[in-house]
Amino acid sequence: MESFSVKFWNVIERLKEPSLVLKVQNCFGVLPRKKLGCDISNLKSEKSRRSLDHAENLCDLDDVDSNKLTDGLNGVGGYSDLNKEKAPWNRGIELSSVSSRKQGRDHNHGGSSVQDTRVAAGDALSSESDSETKDYVVTNRFWYYLFCLGTALGDEIFYASFIPFWFWNIDGAVGRRVVLVWAITMYIGQGIKDIVRWPRPASPPVFRLQKKWALEYGMPSTHAMVGASIPLSVILYTMDRYQYSIICGVLFAMVWCSVVCMSRLYLGMHSVLDIVAGLVLVLLLMVPLIPLVDAMDHFCLTHKHSPLLLSTAAVLMVIYSPSGDRWTPTRGDTTVVLGVSLGVHVGAWTNYHSGAMQELFPKPSLPHAILWPSYEMMGLMLLRTALGFSCIVATRAICKWASYATLRAVLLGTNKSPNEPSTSRAEVAVELGYKFFTYAAVGFNTLYLLPGAFRLLRIERPTFYTEI
Known part of the structure; x- marks a missing residue:
């Protein structure tokens, strides 16, 4: 019979599992693109392309307008916490799936060799993740x-x-x-x-x-x-x-x-x-x-x-x-x-x-x-x-x-x-x-x-x- 401490830590480990978070996301309409058969390269309609591009950027606080809002307490114009997070080397982990427009913007911030180094640093610091992509689609705008x-x-x-x-x-x-x-x-x-x-x-x-x-x-x-x-x-x-x-x-x-x-x-x-x-x-x-x-x-x-x-x-x-x-x-x-x-x-x-x-x-x-x-x-x-x-x-x-x-x-x-x-x-x-x-x-x-x-x-x- 398992002791109380063992059961307790089993519950802790269960609550830490990312799969529970993924279930919540799926329940409220955040689904993988592959599951929907959605591939941005196959989109023929310009309207559909714009819609998907918007969906993949939902709630991404790296956008300029969001920075202007949240800058109110984090340091306008300075090397603030928010500026550190929106820097290319902290966003580089997304470059495998981000659109070419964003790639071009990132490369304007520095040379490719520096960018590669910073990408690797971003991978190590953001979370316990091998890669961080945007292979999802938001299907319910209300939530x-x-x-x-x-x-x-x-x-x-x-x-x-x-x-x-x-x-x-x-x-x-x-x-x-x-x-x-x-x-x-x-x-x-x-x-x-x-x-x-x-x-x-x-x-x-x-x-x-x-x-x-x-x-x-x-x-x-x-x-x-x-x-x-x-x-x-x-x-x-x-x-x-x-x-x-x-x-x-x-x-x-x-x-x-x-x-x-x-x-x-x-x-x-x-x-x-x-x-x-x-x-x-x-x-x-x-x-x-x-x-x-x-x-x-x-x-x-x-x-x-x-x-x-x-x-x-x-x-x-x-x-x-x-x-x-x-x-x-x-x-x-x-x-x-x-x-x-x-x-x-x-x-x-x-x-x-x-x-x-x-x-x-x-x-x-x-x-x-x-x-x-x-x-x-x-x-x-x-x-x-x-x-x-x-x-x-x-x-x-x-x-x-x-x-x-x-x-x-x-x-x-x-x-x-x-x-x-x-x-x-x-x-x-x-x-x-x-x-x-x-x-x-x-x-x-x-x-x-x-x-x-x-x-x-x-x-x-x-x-x-x-x-x-």
């Missing part, structure tokens, strides 16, 4: 668009829009707590990835519909962790503040989390075990985190030395965050999360200690009724959002340029272009440093400078400075 939306709910573009929008238009007290939960869960999840170092599902047999995080390890899925922690924390921190159906909130959170998790299987980026581990881990973390974050938020807001303490803790967490045996985007992403969280809480602290933020007396009775916004409120919300996002983009661009140039001049004695890869510890320090300062400034402006500007323009949300 494709739904799961691309789902994966975006755990992506940079979502953080860049959700966090500012929530503070400017909904509830700052809840927002600060949700940001703390997000930062802690992401830091733990990203750290475990570089400690465990389990690869993503092998391709083949899995179809890799997304390449963006191919260099990262896969265990646990931080998309699953964020997809569960953000809606769950929103419910737990709003259920006593607002009048709404908790059942509807829980159902919405379950649908949200399910779409995010299934999207990672559908795109071939995680095994079933990665998803399950992420969900179990975040549920275990939420038990102590919810009351702990409440206390942390009050301390960060009211203690006179909290900016110094938070800055010291954040810098130490960046310096001593786990790192893998090779370069991955994980550490840079962790730095971005910590920078945003620090900026948000320092901005809120500045509001409180400058006297701008004051609690209402007598305190209003809780929970508040949720009122449907009037046309005037909707207009002001759209105006705040448009002005705010424009300023955030400008803040990010200016701070990135200034911090990168300053750090490179101080640490390396040169102002070399950020498009060149980081090869030394000093260059890694420059990369992490400019991300940390840039996104700390973005978080600070989101909570302090922009709400102040909204007040001067008389378009602020009336309760923003009372939400303690």
